[in-house]
Amino acid sequence: MTAVEVDPAPVAGQERPSGRSGRSGRSGRWWVPWLFLAPALVLFLYFKFIPMGNALVMSFQNVQPFLGNQWVGQDNYVKVVTSDGFQQAAWHTVLLAVFQTAGSMLLGLVLALLMEGQSRRLTFIRSAAFLPVVVPMAVIAELWRIMYHPTGDGMLNSLLGLVGLGPSGFINDPHTSMASVIATGVWRGAPYDMMIFLAGLAGVNRDLYEAAIVDGASRWRRLLHVTLPGLRSVFSILFILAAIRGLRVFTEVYLLTNGGPNGSTEVVMTLITKLGLEQNRLGVASAGAVLLFLATLLLTVVVSVLRRREKE
Amino acid sequence: MSAASETALGLKESRTPQARLLRLVVHALVLVVFAGPLLALLVSAFNHVSDPTQLSVVPSRPTLDNFAVAVDHGVLKYLLNSFFVVGFGLLLQVAVSTLASYALARKRFPFMTLVFVAILATLMLPEEILAIPLSLILSDLPVLHINLIGTLAGIIVPVGAWAFSILVMTEFMRDVPRELEEAARIDGAGELRIFAWIILPMCRPALGVIGVFGFTMIWDQYLLPMLVASDSSTYTLPLALRTLRIDPIVTPGVVMAASLLALLPSVIVFLFFQRSFVHGLSSGALKG
Numbered sequence: 001m002t003a004v005e006v007d008p009a010p011v012a013g014q015e016r017p018s019g020r021s022g023r024s025g026r027s028g029r030w031w032v033p034w035l036f037l038a039p040a041l042v043l044f045l046y047f048k049f050i051p052m053g054n055a056l057v058m059s060f061q062n063v064q065p066f067l068g069n070q071w072v073g074q075d076n077y078v079k080v081v082t083s084d085g086f087q088q089a090a091w092h093t094v095l096l097a098v099f100q101t102a103g104s105m106l107l108g109l110v111l112a113l114l115m116e117g118q119s120r121r122l123t124f125i126r127s128a129a130f131l132p133v134v135v136p137m138a139v140i141a142e143l144w145r146i147m148y149h150p151t152g153d154g155m156l157n158s159l160l161g162l163v164g165l166g167p168s169g170f171i172n173d174p175h176t177s178m179a180s181v182i183a184t185g186v187w188r189g190a191p192y193d194m195m196i197f198l199a200g201l202a203g204v205n206r207d208l209y210e211a212a213i214v215d216g217a218s219r220w221r222r223l224l225h226v227t228l229p230g231l232r233s234v235f236s237i238l239f240i241l242a243a244i245r246g247l248r249v250f251t252e253v254y255l256l257t258n259g260g261p262n263g264s265t266e267v268v269m270t271l272i273t274k275l276g277l278e279q280n281r282l283g284v285a286s287a288g289a290v291l292l293f294l295a296t297l298l299l300t301v302v303v304s305v306l307r308r309r310e311k312e
Numbered sequence: 313m314s315a316a317s318e319t320a321l322g323l324k325e326s327r328t329p330q331a332r333l334l335r336l337v338v339h340a341l342v343l344v345v346f347a348g349p350l351l352a353l354l355v356s357a358f359n360h361v362s363d364p365t366q367l368s369v370v371p372s373r374p375t376l377d378n379f380a381v382a383v384d385h386g387v388l389k390y391l392l393n394s395f396f397v398v399g400f401g402l403l404l405q406v407a408v409s410t411l412a413s414y415a416l417a418r419k420r421f422p423f424m425t426l427v428f429v430a431i432l433a434t435l436m437l438p439e440e441i442l443a444i445p446l447s448l449i450l451s452d453l454p455v456l457h458i459n460l461i462g463t464l465a466g467i468i469v470p471v472g473a474w475a476f477s478i479l480v481m482t483e484f485m486r487d488v489p490r491e492l493e494e495a496a497r498i499d500g501a502g503e504l505r506i507f508a509w510i511i512l513p514m515c516r517p518a519l520g521v522i523g524v525f526g527f528t529m530i531w532d533q534y535l536l537p538m539l540v541a542s543d544s545s546t547y548t549l550p551l552a553l554r555t556l557r558i559d560p561i562v563t564p565g566v567v568m569a570a571s572l573l574a575l576l577p578s579v580i581v582f583l584f585f586q587r588s589f590v591h592g593l594s595s596g597a598l599k600g
Contacts, residue, residue, distance in 0.1 A: 032503055033415035037427065040412035043473035048434045050454060051445035058445065114338055116319040125339050127586060129346040134582040134589075136532045138550035139571040142557060143353050146564050155352065191346060192593075199594030201320055209320075219321060227320040248440040251534040255554060269440050276444040277539075285444045293441050300436060 052293070055286045063282035076287035086288060088263065089271040096182055096253075096267060097246025103186035105238055108193025109231075113223070115194070116201050126194070133192045141255035144184045145171070148256075171257050174264035181256055181265050185249070193238050200234035201227070233307070240303045244296050268292050350575075357569040378569035385562065386544070387570045390552040393464060394531065394574070397548055401468045401530045402523065409477035409522060410515070414507045416478070417485035418493070434475045439535045446470070447539040466540035467548070471530050477522040480592065484518035485511060520588035524581060531578045549574040 059077065062070040080086045111129065115122050132140065147155040148170035160166030170180040204227055212222040250269035253259065259266035259274070268288060276285030358374045415421075416428060439446060450460045450470075460466030488511055496510050512519075537548045544555065553574060557567050582589055 030421065033419040033421045033424075036411045036415035036419075036503075036507070039408045040431070040473045040478060041427070043408060043469070044431065044434055046449065046453065047446065047470040047473070048437045048442070049430075051442040051449055052437055054445035054448065055442065111342065113319075113321050115342070116321070121339065125342055127583070129342055131350055131579060131582075132346055134528050134578045135350065135575045136534075136550045136578060138532075138534055138553050139353075139575045142553050142567055142571055143349055145557070146567075147349060147352075187346070187349075195590060195593050199590075202594075204320065223320060244436070248438055250440050254534075269443075273443060277447065282444055282448075289441050289444060293436070296436050296441070 055289050055293075058283055058286035059290045061283050063286075065280075072283070076283045077291070079284055080287045080291065085263070085266070085271060086268070089266045089268045092178065092265060093247060093249070093267040093269075095178060096185070096249060097243055099182045100185040100189060100246050100249075101239060101242040103182065104189030104193050104242055105235070107186060107190035108238075109197050111190060111194040112197035112201060113227075116198060126198075130191045130195060132188045133195075135188075137188075137251045138255060140184065140188055141252050144187075145256060148172075148180055171265075172261060174262045177257055177261060177264045181253055184252060184256065185246075189242060189245075193242070196234060196238055197231065200231045204230035232310075236303060236307050240300060243299055247292060247296055247299070353568050353571055353575075356565055357572040359565060378563070378565040379573075381562065381566045382556070382570045382573070385556060385559070385566070385570075387549065387552065387556075387573060390547050390549040391573055393546060394548040394550070394577075397464055397467045397533075397537075398527060398530045398577075400464075401471045402526050404468060404472040405474055405477060405526045405530070406519070406522060408472050409474065409481050410512060410519075411507070412473075412478050413481035413485050414511060416482045418488075418511065431475050431478055434473075439470075439533075439539075443535060443539060446536075450540060461540060462542035462546055463540070464546055467533065467537050467546070470536060471533065474526065474529065476529075477526055480522055480525075481515065481518050484515050488514045517588070517591070520585060521592035524585045524588045525592055527581050528578045 058069070060071060060073060062072045062075075064070070115126055115129075149155065149157065150167065150169045150172040151157065152161060152167040154167070154170075156170065157167040160168060168176055171177045208226045208230075209222065212226050217225070248269055249267055250273070253265055253267050253270050254273070257265040259270045269292070272285045272288045272292070275281045275288065355371050357378055358376070359371060360373050360375055360377065412431075416424065447461075450466050452459060460469065492510050492514075493506055496506050501509070532550070533548070534550055537546070537551045541547055541551065544552070547555070549570065553567060553570055556562050556570055
C-alpha cells in the first residue's frame with residue numbers, strides 16, 4: 001500500500017495542464033464505460049433480470065410446455081395464498097427466520113462480548129469458532145443429520161442422556177423438527193454475527209468506557225448505556241442480512257428434513273421447488289416465488305427507511 | 313490507559329483465580345460447541361464406524377477405508393467437478409467484477425446511478441427466488457438458444473456476476489489516486505492498459521477479499537448445481553453428499569470422509585486468507 005503514497009509525487013511535480021487533466025477524467029468515447037460494464041450487465045440480464053421477468057409473467061399464467069401458456073390473471077396467486085400448504089409454509093418460514101435471526105444475533109453478541117480482546121488464545125478460539133461459517137451448508141446438514149440421530153445412542157442424545165434428558169427425536173419428530181433446524185442455523189449463524197459484532201465493538205468510542213468507569217457505572221450499566229447503543233447500526237445490518245437469508249432458506253431444510261416429518265418443517269422454498277421442479281406446476285410456483293421476493297423487498301425497504309429516519 | 317477500558321465487558325479487570333477459571337471454562341465451552349462437531353467429523357472420517365448412529369470423537373483403529381469406499385463411489389470425480397467449477401467460476405467472477413468496477417469507480421457516464429442501483433438490486437434476487445425460471449432459462453438461453461443443463465458451464469456462467477464483489481471492488485477503486493492514471497494517460501496508455509497495469513495492482517487487498525468470498529460462495533453453491541444437473545456426471549461434491557447418504561450400503565464414516573473432502577478447500581482458503589476474510593466481513597457489512 002505504500003506505493004499509493006510514494007508514486008504520485010513525481011507526477012505532481014510535473015507540469016499538469018489543467019485542461020488536459022480535466023479532459024482525461026471524461027476521456028475516451030462514451031461507450032468505453034459500457035464496454036467495461038458489458039460482461040456484468042449481460043450476465044445479470046441473463047441470470048437475474050430475465051428470470052425475474054419470466055417469474056412475474058409465469059405467475060399470471062397456466063404454464064404448459066408444448067401446449068402454450070394461458071393467461072389466467074391472479075388465479076395462481078389466489079391458489080397460493082388460499083392453500084393450506086402455502087400458508088403453513090409461509091408461517092414456518094417466518095418462524096424459522098425470526099428465531100434463527102434472533103438466536104444467531106443474541107448468541108453472536110454474547111460470543112463477541114466474551115471473546116473481545118487481542119490475546120493469542122482469543123484469536124485462536126475465534127478462528128475455530130468461525131469455522132462453521134465457511135464449511136459448505138451441505139456438509140453441515142449431513143453432519144447434523146448424524147448428530148441428530150433419534151435413538152438414545154445418537155451423538156446429541158447421548159449428551160442429553162448425561163443430564164438425564166431425552167432421547168429426543170430431533171429432526172424426526174414433528175414436535176422438535178423445526179427447533180432442530182433452527183438450532184443448526186443458529187450454530188452456523190452465530191459465529192458470523194460474532195465477527196461483525198466484534199468489528200462493531202472495535203468502533204465503539206473507548207473514551208466513553210473511561211468516562212463510564214470514572215462515573216462509577218457498573219459493568220452492566222456500561223454495557224447497556226455505552227456498548228449496545230454504539231452497536232445500533234450493526235444490529236440493523238445483521239437483522240436485515242439474517243432475515244433475508246432466513247426467508248429464502250432452502251439448502252439446510254432440504255437436506256435435513258426436506259419439509260418433513262409430516263410437513264412440520266416445510267418452508268416456502270422447499271414447497272416451491274416441489275411444486276415447480278417435481279410437479280411441474282410452474283405458474284403456481286412462480287407466484288409463490290414472486291410473493292417471497294415481495295416479502296424480501298418489503299423487509300429491506302422498511303429497515304432502510306427506519307435506519308434513515310434514525311440517522312436524521 | 314487502564315486494561316479495563318479495552319473491552320466492552322472489561323474482562324481483563326479481574327485476575328483472581330476464580331475469574332481465570334471461569335474464562336477457561338467459557339473458552340473451552342465455545343470450542344466444544346463450535347469446533348467439536350467438526351472434530352467429530354474429522355475423526356469419524358478416519359474411523360471404522362460400524363454403528364450407523366454414532367460419530368466418534370475418540371480415534372480408534374484409524375483407517376483410510378472410508379476414503380477408499382468414497383472414491384469407489386466417484387467422489388474424486390465430484391471433487392474434480394467442484395474444483396473445475398470454482399476455478400473457472402472464480403476467474404470469470406473476478407474478471408467481470410473488476411471490469412465493471414473500473415467503469416463504476418473511475419468513469420462518469422449517463423445512467424451510472426441507475427446501473428449501480430440495478431446491480432445492487434440483484435442482491436435481492438438470489439438463486440433461491442429465481443429457481444424455477446432459472447432452470448428454464450438454463451435449458452434454453454434467450455437469443456443464443458444454448459442449453460446449459462447437464463454441463464458444468466451451467467454452474468460457472470451464472471456465478472460469473474456477483475453484486476457483492478462489484479460493490480467491494482468499486483468502493484476500493486474509487487480511492488486509487490487520479491494522478492497515477494493521468495500520468496499513464498499522458499504517456500499514451502489506453503483504457504485496458506490503465507485498468508490492468510495501474511488500477512488493478514493497486515487493488516490487491518480488495519482482490520484478496522473478493523477472491524476469498526467468491527471462492528467460498530461458489531464452493532457452497534447447492535441449488536444452482538442441483539438445477540443444472542441432469543444426472544450425476546455434473547454433480548459437485550456438496551451435491552453428491554446426499555446421494556452418498558441415501559445409498560444404503562454406505563456408512564456414515566464414508567459420508568464423513570466425503571464431507572471432509574468437501575469442507576477442506578474452503579477451510580484451507582479461510583485459514584490462509586483469514587485477514588482478507590475478516591476485513592471483508594467488517595468493511596462490507598458495516599458500510600452497507
